[in-house]
Amino acid sequence: MSILNKIDNSLIGERDFIGHPVSSLLLEEKILYLQAMSLIMNVGGIIEDSEKFYIVLLIRSFKLDFSIINMLIDFSNDPDEKSIIDFFDVFSNSVIRQNFLFDALMMFTRITEINENFIDSKILAIRKMSDGLKIPRETRNSIKELLMILTTHKSELFFSKLKDENLSESQFSYLGYFYEFKS
């Protein structure tokens, strides 16, 4: 947690994640993905603007209508268990699960709330989602390391990290464009 707290999230601007792997999925899959993100957003009972902005960034990146944000907030207030089961069914065997963990952590780094219980509940939620998606421990660590690299803006480390055997390179290459890294 202390490490994650140190991550500087100011690098995330208002541009879209062009080429985010989820943007090429079916509409139904995109909604499941965003609903699951919204659950993490609402954990702890407070939705921070920074979290909402991150979800909006994803909505824009996925080329969806902005109005879905309200539906996602509705969903997160009264989640449907079947939707969560479907989310795990669709993504637990998909490489997209790596992106989900990355996005969840990225959103987490943007929160400003310092209440320990609040932060603990977020971390617990991300961990449970990772468990549900059956993401191996090594992959989780690699994703956290990737996030650290991005926040310290080290492009050479970023490209070498993409070669990490635990990560799927094609799933994260869009970040190079987003952060304007040059190989």
Add this chain to the structure above:
Amino acid sequence: MENMMNDGFSDLMNGHIDKPEEATTTKPKIQNNSGGNKYLNNPEEGLSLCASLISNSEYTGPNSKFQNEIKHIIEHEFLNHAEHDDNTTGARAYANLLNWQDKLAEAISFPQLEKSYTVAVGGSFSAGKTRFLTSVLGCPSLLPTDTTPTTSIPTYLFKGKENSIDALNFYGKKTSIDEEALKAICHSFNKQYGVTFSHLLQMIAVERKEFSYSNLIFLDTPGYSKADNIGDSTQNTDENIARTHLRSADYLIWLVDQQNGTVPKPDIDFIQSLDLQQPVLLVISKADKRPENLIREVIATAKADLERAEINYLDVIAYSAQNAQEISATGQRLTDFLDEINQGKNGSTLLWELEQIFKKYDHYYDSKHQMLSLTHKTINELIFDESISQDNRSHLTDINQKTKTQLTNLRNQKSEAQQIHSKLVGLLAQLCEGLGVVLALTPSIIQLQGIKKQGDMEALYFNALLQGELNKLSRFSSLNEIPGYIKKISSIGLVIEIDGILGIDIIIMKNQLKRYSTLFVGGGDVFKTGDPVKIQILDNKKCIVKVDIIL
């Protein structure tokens, strides 16, 4: 009294004098059967009553200001506005608004109808409907009953703050009457002169302080059958009136005289013809006329016959109006049933129905705007094509200018429609506040069934998300009503597919459907895979999906 007839009474009735049941005679059968009723004994009183019952008038009363304003907005402002639309959507919206206005008039006349569910009491002639009702309501002498078939008027009974009786004619004019007038209208005039008011009065409302159920309206309907014309629905006015009103009620209690031994075949045929959405409560009436063990046999036979006829019934019980006593498994099935309905409505659907009319109308503008924007964009691209000749460029610029003007007009029209909409909503809110009527944001399933039965609205409209290339839709001449179907019902909502087009994803999200959460009680099969829908494209990310109500 004969003088009254000869002095033009039949003319006054506008020809609505019942053809004598023995159609061979030309003169109405006149009996001296007034029974001391002042409206029959005194020609002036009788004429005065008839005149007020059939008169047409402008809206008057404390709410007339709002009502007249609404009438002006719909019949002048909206009509003038819609005349500038180059399609039939405006005409359809206008027709819907006129229907809505009629409903509003009914709500103003009888606000109770907006607050409570209606339980219709039906059955064949002499099944004991009125006696049953007066027993349940605790007012044994209120409603006129008779032993000979007469044409009656649907009568609504409800608990209120005062004792009053009102008659509403087909012009929407409400007239307060007294009990003698009620008896005269329902029976005596008919007996004496063969005159029926059923063609003139759409309903009678009886409000009583002492009624038992504060959030429930009972509807006493004419017996559907007369011995001489059962089965000939073209001639049986009572049957048609009964059918219309029974269909419009929210719940149905059907009475069968115990002497039938079960549910007679004509009753079964009639109940089936009602196409009921709610299970019927069948009551074997006059239960005191047989020993209890025999009554229980009748109940068992009736249940078996209903099941054989595949009629959805809540229960079969027996009831004695004489003793105000029920015979059933629990002994209080009727009370439980009425207590449950007595919870009342969450509110009036008038606002929701108005929203639906304008939602549909606004969508026309959005869709048309989308089409014109696409045209505008395409022409712009062509104009900047270097290979195009100067002349052609000039033509295209002209066309583009026209498209631009159309877009501006469309925006103005939409804005004007929205202003009219807002005005109506504001007036409705003020009106309902004055009436003490709460406006519901969404209808309950029972209300929705009622709206559907009235034929005012055949579908629900949902905002939906869309993904895919719109150029795949180029074969459709309009993006307003693209045919599609429900491909899948998933945890996130309804997945829609356009007929014959792959690669365009459409989803109505579950929270949209949740607005109609009451529809999902009992299995959630309101929407079925394969159900047809119509899609109206708004832009490349969203659309409107029209789903037929299948309840």
